[in-house]
Amino acid sequence: MENNVVAKDAAEQPAVQKEFERTKEHEFIGRHFQQFYKTHQVNVPSTSMREFGFGYEKKIDLRHKSFQSQKELQDYFISKVPLYASYSAAFYEYPAARPMGAKNFLKAELIFDLDANQTHEGHNPVMCPHCQETVRADVIRLLEDFLFPDFGFSKEETTVNFSGSKGYHVHVAMESLMQLSSTQRDQLVEYCAGTNVDFNRFFTLQKHVINHRSIEVISGPSKASAGWAKRILDRALAILALPQEDFIARFKQAGYTKKQAETIFANKDYVAQQLSEGRWSAIEKPDLLVAEIAKTAGIGRNVSLDRAVTTDMSRLIRIPDTLHGDTGLLAKTLSLSELSNFDPTNSALAFDMKKTEKVIALDHYDFYFGGSSHVLEKEKLKEVPLAVAMLLLCKKKALLL
Amino acid sequence: MDLQQKIAYNYFFSRQARQHLSEQGLGTIANSDLEAAQDFCLRLIRNAQAKVPFQPWVAQDGDELKWIALSRMLLSQSANPFAARLFGEGLAKLCAYRLGLEDPQVFTAVLTQLYPTLKTDGDKYALGIADYTSGQNELVYAPLDGGKISIDREALVEMASKHAASKAADLSGIDKTALPPLITEFATNFTEALPSSPALMMRQFEGKFLNQGCMKKILAGVGEGKRFYGSMAIAIACQKDGLSKEEASALMRQYVTNCQRSSHEFRESEALASLDWVYKHPGINLSCRKLLQQGLIDKYCDGCPQTRKKTE
Numbered sequence: 001m002e003n004n005v006v007a008k009d010a011a012e013q014p015a016v017q018k019e020f021e022r023t024k025e026h027e028f029i030g031r032h033f034q035q036f037y038k039t040h041q042v043n044v045p046s047t048s049m050r051e052f053g054f055g056y057e058k059k060i061d062l063r064h065k066s067f068q069s070q071k072e073l074q075d076y077f078i079s080k081v082p083l084y085a086s087y088s089a090a091f092y093e094y095p096a097a098r099p100m101g102a103k104n105f106l107k108a109e110l111i112f113d114l115d116a117n118q119t120h121e122g123h124n125p126v127m128c129p130h131c132q133e134t135v136r137a138d139v140i141r142l143l144e145d146f147l148f149p150d151f152g153f154s155k156e157e158t159t160v161n162f163s164g165s166k167g168y169h170v171h172v173a174m175e176s177l178m179q180l181s182s183t184q185r186d187q188l189v190e191y192c193a194g195t196n197v198d199f200n201r202f203f204t205l206q207k208h209v210i211n212h213r214s215i216e217v218i219s220g221p222s223k224a225s226a227g228w229a230k231r232i233l234d235r236a237l238a239i240l241a242l243p244q245e246d247f248i249a250r251f252k253q254a255g256y257t258k259k260q261a262e263t264i265f266a267n268k269d270y271v272a273q274q275l276s277e278g279r280w281s282a283i284e285k286p287d288l289l290v291a292e293i294a295k296t297a298g299i300g301r302n303v304s305l306d307r308a309v310t311t312d313m314s315r316l317i318r319i320p321d322t323l324h325g326d327t328g329l330l331a332k333t334l335s336l337s338e339l340s341n342f343d344p345t346n347s348a349l350a351f352d353m354k355k356t357e358k359v360i361a362l363d364h365y366d367f368y369f370g371g372s373s374h375v376l377e378k379e380k381l382k383e384v385p386l387a388v389a390m391l392l393l394c395k396k397k398a399l400l401l
Numbered sequence: 402m403d404l405q406q407k408i409a410y411n412y413f414f415s416r417q418a419r420q421h422l423s424e425q426g427l428g429t430i431a432n433s434d435l436e437a438a439q440d441f442c443l444r445l446i447r448n449a450q451a452k453v454p455f456q457p458w459v460a461q462d463g464d465e466l467k468w469i470a471l472s473r474m475l476l477s478q479s480a481n482p483f484a485a486r487l488f489g490e491g492l493a494k495l496c497a498y499r500l501g502l503e504d505p506q507v508f509t510a511v512l513t514q515l516y517p518t519l520k521t522d523g524d525k526y527a528l529g530i531a532d533y534t535s536g537q538n539e540l541v542y543a544p545l546d547g548g549k550i551s552i553d554r555e556a557l558v559e560m561a562s563k564h565a566a567s568k569a570a571d572l573s574g575i576d577k578t579a580l581p582p583l584i585t586e587f588a589t590n591f592t593e594a595l596p597s598s599p600a601l602m603m604r605q606f607e608g609k610f611l612n613q614g615c616m617k618k619i620l621a622g623v624g625e626g627k628r629f630y631g632s633m634a635i636a637i638a639c640q641k642d643g644l645s646k647e648e649a650s651a652l653m654r655q656y657v658t659n660c661q662r663s664s665h666e667f668r669e670s671e672a673l674a675s676l677d678w679v680y681k682h683p684g685i686n687l688s689c690r691k692l693l694q695q696g697l698i699d700k701y702c703d704g705c706p707q708t709r710k711k712t713e
Contacts, residue, residue: 151530152548176518176531184534191540201542226544226551 024400025393030081032390033323036350037077042085042322045173047073049091051103053316055084055325060316066096083325083394086316089171091178100314107178110185111317112147112192113309114139115167117302126367126397127345131166138303139168140339146192146299147172150227160339162348164324164331169309169317186311193305194228194298199290202229203280218286222278228297233275235293240264240272254292260284323350328390345369349387357389358382359398402461404507410460411499412511413469413492414568421463427470435587437464438471443594445472445491446484450596457498469569471584476595477575478588482622483659484595489570493562500558512557515564519557526552536560573625597621608642611652614702615692620652622659623697625667630695632656632672636679637687649676 044050047070053063063086067073077085088095089111093104116131123131139160147153147170157174180188190196203220221229239250244265251261264271264283274282283289299305309315318324320333330350334342345368353370361376368374369388376382376392381401384392392398402410409417427434448455469492476485500508505521513519516536518529527549534540538560543550552560610616616638623631635656639649653672660667679685689705692698 149547150545152546176529180531180534184531187534187540188530191545194541197541226546228541229544230546 025396028400029083029325029328029390029393032328032351032386033083033325034078034081036323037074037081040321040350041070042074042077042319044070044073044087044319046091049093049095049106051088051090051092051095051316052319053086054080054082055086056082059084059325060086063316064096064098066094077322083323085319085322087319088314088316090313105313108180108313110172110174110177110180110188111309111315112142112170112172112189113163113167113306113317114142114170114299115163115304115306117304118166124367126365126395127369127391128166129345129368132344135167135303136339136342138299138305139170142170142192142299142305143336143339145231150191151188153177155336159320159333160336161318161320161331161333162329162342162344163318164322164329164348165326169320169331171320182311182313185313186307189305189307189310191228192298193300193307194294195300197228197294197298199232199294202232203286203290216281218280219278220275220280220286223276224278231297232290232293235297236275236289237272239289239293240268240275250292251289255288256285324394326394328387328394346371351387351390353385353387355386356383357386358401359384359389359392360401361392361398363397365392365397404510408507408511410463410465412496412565413466414496414565415511415514418466422466422470425463427467430471430581430583432583432587434467435471435475435584435591438468438475439587439591439594441465441468442472442475442488442591445495446487446596447491448494449487449489449491455494457495459499459502473569473572474575474580474584475588475591477572477577478580478585479592479595481592481595481597482570482624483597485570485572486566486622486659487596489566489568492569493566496565497558497562500561508554512561515561516557520549524554526554526557528552528557536563571625608638608644610638610641610687611644613638613705615689615698615705619692619697620656620659622656624660627695627697628660628667629671629675630691631660631697632675633679634687634692634697635672636676637685639676640679640683640685641687646676646680649680 048066048068050066051063052065052067052073053060054065055061067076076082088108090103090108091106093106095103097103114135116128116135118128118131120130143158143160147158148155153172154174157172159171159173161169161171163169202225203218206217206219208215208217221233223233225233239247242250247265247268248258248261251264252258256264271282274280280286295301309317318331320331322331323329324331328351329344329348332344332348338347349370358381359376360379360381362378364378365376366373369391370385374384374388376384376398389398393400405417406421408415409421412418472488476488479485500511503511505524509519509521516528516532518532520527530540530545530548530550533543533550533552538550540550611620616635619631619634632653635653636649639652644652650673653676654669657667657669657672689698689701693701
C-alpha cells in the first residue's frame with residue numbers, strides 16, 4: 001500500500017488495520033478496494049466542515065476525523081483503504097474536536113435511513129431480492145407519498161443513495177431544514193412512520209336526536225383535507241376501488257363479515273362519494289377500515305425506518321459513492337428516475353463481472369447477482385466473477401484458494 | 402404613535418422592541434423602577450393564575466419594555482422557575498389579547514418576525530414545517546401539503562403567545578453575576594413576594610426521599626438542560642418511596658408543569674418515559690453526587706440519610 005498519508009491523525013490509526021491486513025482474504029479485499037479508490041473520486045460537498053469516521057472490522061472503528069480538502073480525503077482512501085466510510089450529516093466549525101460539544105455544531109442535513117427487516121421466510125443470507133425490493137419500494141413511497149407532496153421537499157436538493165448493503169439513505173440538503181432541532185426531526189420521522197398516530201383525532205362523532213331516536217354522525221377526512229387526513233381518505237377510496245374479490249378479501253381482513261363486505265361493495269360508489277364529502281357514517285364500522293389503513297399507510301411497517309439516524313445529528317452516515325465492506329458494492333447515488341428500476345446487484349457493482357477468481361464457499365449458497373444465478377456448494381472450489389468473489393469474501397462466506 | 406413604535410411597545414419579542422431597548426437602554430435604574438417592575442411582574446403572574454378573564458391593556462409607551470427587562474433580571478435572581486413560567490404565561494396572555502386586536506397588516510408584521518415562513522392570503526395563513534414544529538405542534542395531525550400547513554388566525558395567536566411565554570420565561574441568557582447591586586439587593590424582597598409552587602409540591606410524603614429539600618427543589622421545576630435529569634431523579638425518589646405508578650405519574654405531570662418552559666419543549670411523555678424506565682429498573686439508586694453534578698442542587702441536603710450514610 002502507498003504511504004502518502006495526509007490525514008491529520010494518521011499516527012492514531014488503530015490496531016484494527018493491522019488485523020485487517022492479517023488474512024489473505026483481507027489483503028485481497030483491501031487491494032481491490034484500493035484499486036477502486038485510485039480510479040474513482042469520492043465527492044463530499046463541504047468536506048472541511050464534516051466529521052468523518054472509518055471502519056475496518058466494525059462500521060466505525062475511528063471517528064472525529066476531518067479533512068481540509070477533497071484531495072486530502074481521497075488520499076486517505078487510497079492510503080488507508082477503509083472498508084467502511086462514514087461522514088456526518090452535521091456541519092461543524094471544528095469537526096475533529098472532541099467531545100462533541102467542542103465541534104461547534106452549525107447545521108445538519110436531514111437524513112432518512114431505511115433498511116431491510118430480514119424477518120421474512122426464505123430470506124437469502126447472501127443477497128436477498130425480497131429485502132432489496134421491499135426497501136426500494138418503501139423508499140419510493142417515502143419520496144412520493146411523504147417527502148415531495150406533503151413536506152414539499154425540493155427534488156433538486158433531495159438525493160437518494162443505496163447504502164451498499166440492504167438499505168437506502170435519503171439526504172435532504174435544503175437550507176430551510178438545516179436548523180431543525182432533534183425534536184423537530186423526530187416529528188418528521190413520526191409523520192412518515194405514522195406509528196403513534198391516534199386516528200380518532202381525524203374524526204368527530206356527533207349525536208343527534210331525531211324523533212326520539214339517537215343518531216350518531218361520524219365526520220372525518222374529506223377531499224378538502226390535507227396531510228394524514230387526506231392519506232386516510234385516499235387509502236379508503238383506493239380500497240373501495242378494488243375489484244370484487246380483492247375488495248371482499250380486504251374488508252374481511254379488516255374484520256368485516258363477508259355479508260357486510262358484500263353490502264358495502266354493492267354501494268361502493270355511494271360510499272366513496274359520501275366519504276369524499278367527509279361523511280363517514282356512510283360506511284359501516286369505519287373504525288375497522290381505518291385500522292386496516294393504519295396498518296400499511298406509514299413507512300416502516302415492512303422495513304426499518306431508523307429514527308435515530310434522522311434525529312441524532314451526531315450520527316455518521318455512509319459516504320455516498322464509497323464501497324461497503326460487507327458487500328463490495330457501491331453506495332451509489334441514484335437519480336430519482338434510476339431508483340424506479342434500480343437493482344443493486346446489477347447497477348451498484350464496483351468490481352468486474354468478467355474477471356474471475358476461485359473461492360471456496362463456507363456453506364451452500366444460491367443467489368442472484370450481476371445478472372445471473374450463482375450456486376456454490378459447501379467447501380467446494382468454484383471460479384466466480386470477481387464481483388461475486390468480493391461479495392462472498394466481504395460477507396465472510398468464502399475463502400480464497 | 403407610529404406603527405413601528407406600536408409594535409415595539411406592545412411586543413417585547415419584536416425586532417422593534419429590541420431596537421428600542423438598544424437605543425434607549427434601561428437608563429439609570431432607580432428603586433422606583435424596580436418597584437414598578439415588581440408590580441408589573443406580580444400583576445402578570447396573578448393574571449396567569451387567574452381563572453376569570455383578566456383586564457388586559459395596550460402599551461402606550463416604552464415603560465413596559467423596561468419593566469419586562471427588569472422583571473426578568475429579578476426573576477433570574479429569585480431561582481423560582483415556577484414564578485418565571487407564570488410571568489411568561491401572563492405576558493403571553495397579554496400578547497394574545499393585543500394580537501387579537503391587530504389589523505391584518507400589523508398582525509402579519511409581528512407574526513412574520515416569529516415565523517419567517519408565514520404566508521398570508523387574505524384571512525388565510527400558512528406556515529412552513531420548520532416554524533410549525535417549533536411551536537410545539539404535532540405535525541402528524543396538521544393539514545400539511547407541499548411543506549405548508551394551513552392555520553387559522555386563532556391558532557397562530559395561540560402559537561405566538563406560547564412562543565412569547567417561552568421567550569419571557571427563558572432566563573438562561575441573563576448573566577446573574579453582571580447584574581447591578583441594586584437589582585441583587587431588591588431581589589431579596591421581590592423573591593419573597595413571588596408565589597411558591599403549588600400545594601402538591603408541599604405535600605408531606607411518607608418515604609425518605611421526596612421529603613428531602615433536593616427533591617422539593619427539583620419538583621418546583623428546573624430550567625432547560627436539567628429537566629430530563631430532574632425527571633429521572635423524581636422517578637427514582639417516587640419508586641424508592643413506594644409511590645404507585647399512578648401517584649408518581651401525577652407528581653411527574655405537576656413537575657413538567659412547574660418546569661421552566663423555554664426554547665425547547667419538555668413534553669409530559671418525556672418525563673413519563675423516565676418514570677416508566679425507572680419503575681422497570683427498580684434497582685437504580687438515587688445519587689446525590691449526580692444531582693450536584695447536573696446542577697439540580699447547589700449543596701447536599703442537611704440531615705439527608707443518603708448523604709449521611711456516605712460521609713459517616
